[in-house]
Structure formats: structure tokens, C-alpha cells
Amino acid sequence: MSNSTATPQLPGPVSNPDGEHKLQSGAISAAGSVVMAVAGSAPAYSIAATTAALIAAAGLASPAALLWCGIPMVGIAVAFAYLGKAEVNAGAAYSWVGRALHPALGFLCGWALVISATIFMVAGSLPAGSMTLALFSPENANNVPLSTGIGAIWFLVMVVCVMLGATLTARAQWIMSSIEVVILVVFALVAIIKAATGAHAGPSFSWDWFGFGHFQGTGGFVAAALIAAFYYWGWDVSANLNEETENGHKNSGLGGIIGVVIVFLLFEVFTIGINVMLPAADIEANSGNVLGALGEVIWPGIGGKILIVAVMLSTIATLETTLIQVTRSLFAMGRDKTLPAAFGKSHAKWRTPAFATVVVACVSLVLFIGSNFIGSIGDILSAAISSIGLQIAFYYCLAALAVVVAYRKLIFKSWKNFIFIGLWPGVGAIFMGWIFVVSIPTLGGVVVAIGLGTLALGLIPMAYYWRKGSSYFTRRPLNVS
Numbered sequence: 001m002s003n004s005t006a007t008p009q010l011p012g013p014v015s016n017p018d019g020e021h022k023l024q025s026g027a028i029s030a031a032g033s034v035v036m037a038v039a040g041s042a043p044a045y046s047i048a049a050t051t052a053a054l055i056a057a058a059g060l061a062s063p064a065a066l067l068w069c070g071i072p073m074v075g076i077a078v079a080f081a082y083l084g085k086a087e088v089n090a091g092a093a094y095s096w097v098g099r100a101l102h103p104a105l106g107f108l109c110g111w112a113l114v115i116s117a118t119i120f121m122v123a124g125s126l127p128a129g130s131m132t133l134a135l136f137s138p139e140n141a142n143n144v145p146l147s148t149g150i151g152a153i154w155f156l157v158m159v160v161c162v163m164l165g166a167t168l169t170a171r172a173q174w175i176m177s178s179i180e181v182v183i184l185v186v187f188a189l190v191a192i193i194k195a196a197t198g199a200h201a202g203p204s205f206s207w208d209w210f211g212f213g214h215f216q217g218t219g220g221f222v223a224a225a226l227i228a229a230f231y232y233w234g235w236d237v238s239a240n241l242n243e244e245t246e247n248g249h250k251n252s253g254l255g256g257i258i259g260v261v262i263v264f265l266l267f268e269v270f271t272i273g274i275n276v277m278l279p280a281a282d283i284e285a286n287s288g289n290v291l292g293a294l295g296e297v298i299w300p301g302i303g304g305k306i307l308i309v310a311v312m313l314s315t316i317a318t319l320e321t322t323l324i325q326v327t328r329s330l331f332a333m334g335r336d337k338t339l340p341a342a343f344g345k346s347h348a349k350w351r352t353p354a355f356a357t358v359v360v361a362c363v364s365l366v367l368f369i370g371s372n373f374i375g376s377i378g379d380i381l382s383a384a385i386s387s388i389g390l391q392i393a394f395y396y397c398l399a400a401l402a403v404v405v406a407y408r409k410l411i412f413k414s415w416k417n418f419i420f421i422g423l424w425p426g427v428g429a430i431f432m433g434w435i436f437v438v439s440i441p442t443l444g445g446v447v448v449a450i451g452l453g454t455l456a457l458g459l460i461p462m463a464y465y466w467r468k469g470s471s472y473f474t475r476r477p478l479n480v481s
Contacts, residue, residue, distance in 0.1 A: 063271050091332025106472075156365075176317040291307045
């Protein structure tokens with residue numbers, strides 16, 4: 001095999017961008033792209049809100065679930081990096097899949113991201129409120145109406161940040177994510193030291209936890225992997241920001257890869273720490289914020305409060321990155337006229353998708369307030385995590401497959417191409433596709449209805465705008481040479 005690696009040139013956006021279709025270029029640095037990717041995965045929030053569900057599904061195999069989901073996830077991040085080299089487009093997977101595989105699949109990728117992000121903003125705003133209360137008024141931390149009100153305020157603050165431009169958004173992320181990650185790293189080191197000295201209430205750590213022996217059969221692994229996918233989800237916000245990133249062809253993809261690796265390490269350390277430091281009863285009793293319980297064990301008296309700060313910042317930060325993902329996806333779809341053209345217009349001064357941001361904010365607030373009537377915070381999070389997991393698996397699978405198809409003539413040109421363009425993303429596509437198909441029969445009716453029903457709703461606008469003649473739906477084969 002030779003060492004040649006050519007870069008295929010994918011077509012640009014369907015419409016020729018004019019002043020109404022431009023975002024703020026160069027607003028995100030290379031380092032900022034990494035920060036965005038880490039913030040998008042929301043390490044503190046994911047650990048606090050999801051670890052109890054993961055341990056309930058996998059027990060001592062929870063580190064294995066994160067590992068065996070993390071390996072293909074890195075392959076998918078590599079796929080995003082190579083696709084981003086070929087085309088800078090705020091729609092990311094929506095655009096790449098549409099051109100590499102089929103416009104219908106591309107549209108559904110974009111729709112899946114829009115729906116999953118909207119569901120998450122509803123589910124994520126509640127913890128933002130409850131963590132704030134846990135910090136300042138612990139006795140009201142599980143008060144859903146009060147959590148809703150405070151969460152709505154935080155959400156609106158992030159809406160304003162996203163509306164006012166990518167530069168302000170990046171600065172806010174630097175502040176929130178830096179504090180969050182520093183806190184997590186410090187507590188991770190202390191947890192490792194305490195566990196090594198025998199100061200723990202749970203079982204002693206074993207390397208067997210990274211194998212398959214502790215899973216309850218294939219069904220147990222699938223359930224755990226679907227939850228693990230939710231842990232990682234969000235790093236691809238760096239791809240949606242590629243039009244606003246310095247040297248977006250390179251830096252957006254690299255930021256995503258580095259971001260996945262960072263959050264993988266954090267997830268593993270804290271999942272092991274929770275298994276070792278906390279008894280099973282405490283994990284179950286603190287399912288909404290197991291990280292706070294871990295903090296109290298690591299540093300009695302103040303540790304829980306400090307980690308609550310990390311969770312609060314993480315939740316608020318990921319609300320912002322999720323808003324970015326959904327608004328940039330809608331912007332690309334509006335620009336291509338696969339949704340109302342108003343979505344594809346940017347604010348004349350701030351160069352942000354103003355119309356898309358306002359619409360998403362209004363819809364999310366209505367759904368968020370309505371979620372008061374669903375049940376407790378834990379019930380809402382549990383249903384949301386599983387339904388979002390289905391949609392994540394769907395569009396990550398197609399994006400990873402897209403790079404294999406787009407670069408198919410170059411895969412066997414070198415060993416590097418074979419591993420990073422063919423094998424690794426291909427494994428990621430197969431893994432996510434398998435998780436998507438196999439998990440459906442194991443989920444409850446409500447979760448499947450939310451996960452697949454909202455995805456199927458995308459067929460309606462797709463059919464309408466296809467019939468209306470959007471040029472996005474005209475097949476344009478990739479020019480790979």
C-alpha cells in the first residue's frame with residue numbers, strides 16, 4: 001500500500017450563501033473547539049445524572065460498557081474529522097450523509113439531531129434548576145415546579161448567549177468548562193488515592209470490570225451500551241461549529257476527537273470511583289445526583305457542594321452547546337430549503353441563526369413546562385436518556401458509514417487510510433446500527449414511541465420539501481479522486 005491520502009471535495013451548501021446565510025467565521029479557536037466538544041458531552045452532568053442508570057443496567061460491568069462504547073465512538077469522531085476535511089457545513093452529519101449516502105438519510109440525520117437536542121434541553125433544564133437548589137436550598141432540590149422555574153431562567157440565559165454570537169458563547173464555555181474539569185480532575189485524583197488505600201464502602205476494583213463477564217447476557221450489554229452512548233453524545237457540537245471555527249476543515253474534527261478521549265477518561269475514573277466508594281443502596285438512593293453523594297464521601301462536609309457546582313456548570317454549559325447544535329442544524333436545513341427558509345437566515349449583526357434560536361427556545365420552554373406533569377425529575381430523565389440514545393445511535397451510525405462510502409476509493413491506498421477511514425469508522429457504524437436495532441424490543445412503549453415516533457415525524461417535512469423541489473434532494477455523487 002502507498003502512503004497517499006487525497007482529500008475528496010464534497011459539494012458546498014445547496015444554496016450560494018449571501019449575507020443572510022453567513023455565520024461568524026473564525027470565532028472559535030482550535031483550543032476552543034476542544035472545549036466545546038468536552039462541554040457538549042457534559043462530563044459532570046452525565047456522571048451525576050446517568051451513572052445510577054448505567055450501574056443499574058450493568059452493575060460492575062459499567063466501566064466495560066463505557067470502554068466498549070467508547071472505542072467505536074472514537075471511530076465515529078474520526079469519521080466526523082475526515083468528513084469535515086472534505087466539507088465545512090454547519091449541518092455536519094445532515095449534509096455529509098445526504099451527499100455520501102442519500103438525501104433522505106441525510107435529512108433524517110439532521111432531524112434526529114434536532115429532535116434529540118430538543119428533548120435533551122427539556123430534560124437538561126430540570127437538573128440545572130435542581131442543582132442550583134441543591135447548592136442554595138437543599139430542602140427544595142426535588143421540588144419539580146421550583147426546579148422548572150430556575151431551570152427555565154438558566155435556559156433563557158444560555159439562549160441569550162447563543163443569540164449574541166459564537167465569540168461570547170466560546171468565552172462562556174471556557175469559564176464554565178474549565179472550572180468543571182478542574183474540579184473533576186482534583187476529585188478524581190483524591191478518589192483514586194482513597195480507593196488505593198482501602199478507604200471504600202463498595203467492592204475492591206478489579207480489571208475484570210472491563211470485560212464481558214459481569215453483563216447480564218446480550219440484553220444487559222445492549223441496555224448499558226445505549227446509556228453509554230448518551231454519556232458521550234454532544235462532542236460533535238464542534239462539527240456543527242465548523243463554519244465558525246478557525247481552519248474549520250481541520251480544527252473542528254480534531255477538537256471532537258480530543259474531546260471524546262478526555263471525557264472517556266473522566267467517565268471511566270468516576271464510574272469506577274462510584275462503584276468502589278459508594279454502596280449500591282447509596283447509588284440507588286442518589287440516582288438524580290450520585291456525584292454529589294460521591295463528593296460527600298471523598299471530602300465530607302464540603303465535597304458534595306463542590307461537585308454540585310461542577311454539575312450545575314456542566315448542565316448549564318451543555319444546554320448552551322445543545323442549543324448550538326440544534327440551531328446550526330436548523331440553519332443548514334433552512335439554507336438548503338429542506339425546512340422553512342427563515343431558519344437559514346442569520347442575524348445581520350451577531351451572525352447567529354436568530355430565527356432558529358427563537359423558535360427552539362419557545363418550543364423547548366413549552367415542552368419543559370409541560371414536563372411538570374410527567375412525573376419526578378428521575379422519571380423524566382430516565383425516559384429521555386433512553387429515547388435520545390436511540391436517535392444518537394441512528395445518526396452516528398449513518399455518519400460513520402458516510403465516511404466509508406465517501407472515501408471508498410482511497411481506503412486501500414495506505415494502511416492509515418484503511419484503519420482511520422475504513423476499519424475504525426466502519427466498526428463504529430456497525431456497533432451503533434446493532435445497538436439501534438437490538439435495543440428497540442427491550443425498551444418500554446413510551447420510550448420507543450418518543451424515540452422512533454418523533455424520528456418518524458421527520459418524514460412529513462421531508463416529503464413536503466422534496467415535493468416542493470428543494471435542490472438538496474437532487475442526488476449529487478461525491479467527486480472523490
